[in-house]
Amino acid sequence: MLNRIAALIKKEFLAIWKDPRSRMIIIVPPILQLLIFANALTMEMKNIDMVVLDRSGTVESRELISEFDNSRWFRKIFYAHNEQDVRHYIETQKVQLALEINNDFASGIKRGKPVSVQLIVDGRQTNAAGIIGGYASQVVSAYSSEISPAKGASINFVVRNWFNPNLEYRWYLLCSTIAILALVTTLMLTALSIARERELGTFDQLIVSPLTPFEILAGKTVPPLIISVLLTLFMILMSIIFFKLPFKGSIFWLLISTVIALFSIVGVGLFISSLCKTQQQAILGAFTFQMPAVLLSGFISPVEDMPALVQYLTYANPVKFFMIITKGIIFKGMQPADIISNLIALLLIAFITLSAAGWMFKRKLD
Numbered sequence: 001m002l003n004r005i006a007a008l009i010k011k012e013f014l015a016i017w018k019d020p021r022s023r024m025i026i027i028v029p030p031i032l033q034l035l036i037f038a039n040a041l042t043m044e045m046k047n048i049d050m051v052v053l054d055r056s057g058t059v060e061s062r063e064l065i066s067e068f069d070n071s072r073w074f075r076k077i078f079y080a081h082n083e084q085d086v087r088h089y090i091e092t093q094k095v096q097l098a099l100e101i102n103n104d105f106a107s108g109i110k111r112g113k114p115v116s117v118q119l120i121v122d123g124r125q126t127n128a129a130g131i132i133g134g135y136a137s138q139v140v141s142a143y144s145s146e147i148s149p150a151k152g153a154s155i156n157f158v159v160r161n162w163f164n165p166n167l168e169y170r171w172y173l174l175c176s177t178i179a180i181l182a183l184v185t186t187l188m189l190t191a192l193s194i195a196r197e198r199e200l201g202t203f204d205q206l207i208v209s210p211l212t213p214f215e216i217l218a219g220k221t222v223p224p225l226i227i228s229v230l231l232t233l234f235m236i237l238m239s240i241i242f243f244k245l246p247f248k249g250s251i252f253w254l255l256i257s258t259v260i261a262l263f264s265i266v267g268v269g270l271f272i273s274s275l276c277k278t279q280q281q282a283i284l285g286a287f288t289f290q291m292p293a294v295l296l297s298g299f300i301s302p303v304e305d306m307p308a309l310v311q312y313l314t315y316a317n318p319v320k321f322f323m324i325i326t327k328g329i330i331f332k333g334m335q336p337a338d339i340i341s342n343l344i345a346l347l348l349i350a351f352i353t354l355s356a357a358g359w360m361f362k363r364k365l366d
Contacts, residue, residue: 004211008219015196016189016223031235048132050097051078051089058106060147064117064155067143068099073135086120090162091332093298093324096122097132109147116156123161124172124327133159163331171246174239175330176299179261179323182232183293186262187286189224190269194361195282213361217354220273221266228262229255236330249329253339257329261322264346267353268318274360293319318349 050068054061068074078095080086089095098120108115119136121129137157144155211219233255239245272285296303296310297319303311314320321342328334 001212001215005215005218005222008211008215009222012193012219012223016227031238047075048073048097048135049076049078049095050074050099050136051080051086051095053080053083053086053098053100055103056101056105060106060109061101064101064105064140064143065099067139068136071135071139073139090120090122091328091338093122093124093303096128097136099136114154114156116158119157119159121159121161123163124331129161133161170243171331172327174243174245175327176297176323178232178235178239179297179319179326180294180299181235182228182258182262182322183265183319184290185231186224186228186265187269187272187290188283189227190220190266191272191276191282191286192279193220193224193270194273195276195279198277199279213358216361217270217358220270221263221354224269225259225262225266228266229258232258232262245330247330248333250333253334253336254326254329257322257325257339257343260343260346260350261318261325264318264350264353265322267350267357270357271353271360274357293317296320297323299323315345316349318346321345 052065052068054065065077069077074097076095078089080089080098086098086100090098098118100118100120102116105115105117117140119133119140121133121136123129137159140155140157148154236245236254240247268289269286272289273282276282276285294300296306296314296317298314303314303320306314325334325339325342328338
């Protein structure tokens, strides 16, 4: 069995390499789009969720919090009990802003002395972080102006950007763009696989060969997976070298995560390919999946800001989990437990899509 799978894998590599169009799809578009997207794309934040650590617990601190609650920029306010809660909310991207109020907040205002609060912004979404920091600063400044004439106090604030202190917008765009380009390349290679066999008339040869549906599936999975993994790792390396993208995580976990994430996308591509009879249909099917996958990944706007029904749909989107893992490993050295929780979702997607593709192949072989 291994010899037959190896022979089919070799055939797939040769078919991809000898086809000029396949070589162009693999090499040129991802590199060009990476360079263009990294310099041209911008983000915009419209809805903001925040968490508050109120150590004061006084009327004055609640008044400041109410200013955020009544602002048109902020949607939900969560309350934390300690620093660990604040970190958890930001690391898991449940919120984009944290407000920390010290114990002496109310006493300082009553004595007419300057007091300080801290604003923490998730710097992984750089353009959004700058906007959020500006909105929060306006709210705090407005409240400070209200209390100054009556009590003579003022509020100083410090804005900290976690994971991207200088708000380098390219860092966020590069991580997101790499995940999107990996989706496009992997999906196109796998979606065209079976459709190309049908158009060339070689699919019938596979049917009459000793290969089982599992062997055909394995032979069609390995080549695009290896090519996509190598290309994705090359784009990450290129971003680190040429765009100075910081890397704070584990290379081992990045490699494992990339393989599993692209494996799940290969499953989607093979399922699309098993449904299509021509390469044109396969391209349209891949395009139909790509656009929603990108929009539901959190690239344009945070998933938490989407309608509840749409948020449930994102759990079937491998790109969403791939982006979370990529940004988490690169920017903040995501812990293995958090990585594994996202990898489980990717493995489930891969299992469902590959099982569906295998069932379709078996039907056609029977």
